[in-house]
Amino acid sequence: MSAAKVFTVFGSTGNQGGSIINAILxxxxxxxxxxxxxxxxxxxSDKAKALTAKGVEMVSGDMEHYDSVSNAIKGSYAVFAVTNYWESPPSKEREVNQGKRIADACKEHDVKQLIWSNLPHVGKLSKGKYPNVHHFDGKAEVGEYIASLGIPHVNVVPGMFMSNLKANIKSNDGGETFTFSMPAPIDVKWPWFNPSRDNGNFVAGALLQPEIFNASNPVSISECSGFYSGTQMCKIFEEVTGKKINYFEIPKDMFIGFMATPEIGQELYENFMLVVDYGYFGPTVEEAQKGVEDSIEKFFLEGERPQGLEEYFKEKKSEFWGL
Structure with a gap:
């Protein structure tokens, strides 16, 4: 019997990487x-020790140093890579450099399957209308670099994290009524996704189809459970919690003012406009929605769908909103 292929997972103690490890195991x-x-x-760390107890080989890796990245990847057949723009302070340059180090190491060690946690290039998709979504564009630039190196790879593109709903849904009266606030009209449909549960299910589906790992024309997998309008989300929230919820369209200036800096506010506002104008995944709202259903059908583990909002609200209503 041949030896098992080494699958190296960056971010193994985080949401995306941890989900992959659970799915493979x-x-x-x-x-x-x-x-x-x-x-x-x-x-x-305690999280790393918990994975070691499950049979995962845990290694230290510093994405700021090429030798560290290369040593972590050496001997790998497959690699999952993810970077975090929002480390303090947020930096597109740092994120791109980290991603390129991983790509260079994958090339050096002849990795056969690279799964890159990618996002759309908002500046290019919008033809310059939204030039400030750096936490998307940096990942997209790394994706382009991976392709330029000729590494067999697949892009997984996670939708909007459901965990962010804790901040978007608030109560000002002790939990009797709630407000769901977004900087867009109520009929805009949002692509919600729970990466800690379902990123691994998409990646597992990709690994079961090794023929899709292509160097010149990579597959992109759109990861979310579906698209939900503000109206639909409020209805689901009320059905799950029994509490009244109203939708509030936050004016642009107010939204930006809520953020830590005007620059971050502008970046996140343009990020939301990506959903309004292009359905998040692009290139159009309609094609984005079709792409999600195609990805679920082709790659999500057979007979299942990603976790929907109803189930997520049931799981999180106590933790997030004390209900």
Missing amino acids: SHPVLSKEYSLRGVTRNAS
């Missing part, structure tokens, strides 16, 4: 085909 085929290696800054 629980899959009857992939758990035998791949041996898991988790990359983390601190291989002695």
Whole structure:
């Protein structure tokens, strides 16, 4: 019997990477085909030790240093890579450099399957209308760099994280009524996704189809459970919690003023406008919605769908809103 292929997972103790590790370990085929290696800054942390106890080889890796990245990847057949723009202070340049180090190391070590956690290039998609969504554009530029190196790869493109709804849904009267606030009209449909539960299910579906790993024309997998309008979301929230909720369209200036800096406010506002104008994944709202359904059908584990808002609200209503 041949040795298992080493699958190295960056961000192994985080939402996206942790979901992948759980999905591989629980899959009857992939758990035998791949041996898991988790990359983390601190291989002695409690989270890292918990993964070691599950049979994951945990290694320290610093994405600021090429030698560290290269050592983590050495011997890998497959790699999942994700970067975090929002580390303090937020920096597109740092994120792009981190992603390029991972790509260069994958090329050096002849990795056969690279899964890149990508996002749309908003500046290009909008033809310059929205030039400030740096946490998207940086990841897209790394994706372009990966393709230029000729590495067989797949892009996974996560939708809007459901965990952010904790901040978007608030009560000002002790939990009797709630307000769902977004900087867009109530009929705009948002692509919600729970990466900690479902990122791994999409990646597992991709690994079961090794023929899709292509160097010149990579597949992009649109990850979300579906698109929900403000009206639909309020209805689901009321049905799950029994509490009244109203929708509030935040004016642009007010939205930007809520943020830590005007620059971050502008970036996030343009990020929301990506959904309004292009359906988040692009290139149009209609094509984005079709792309999600195609991705679920082709890559999500057979017979399932990603977690929807109703189930998520049931799970989180106590933790998020004390209900």
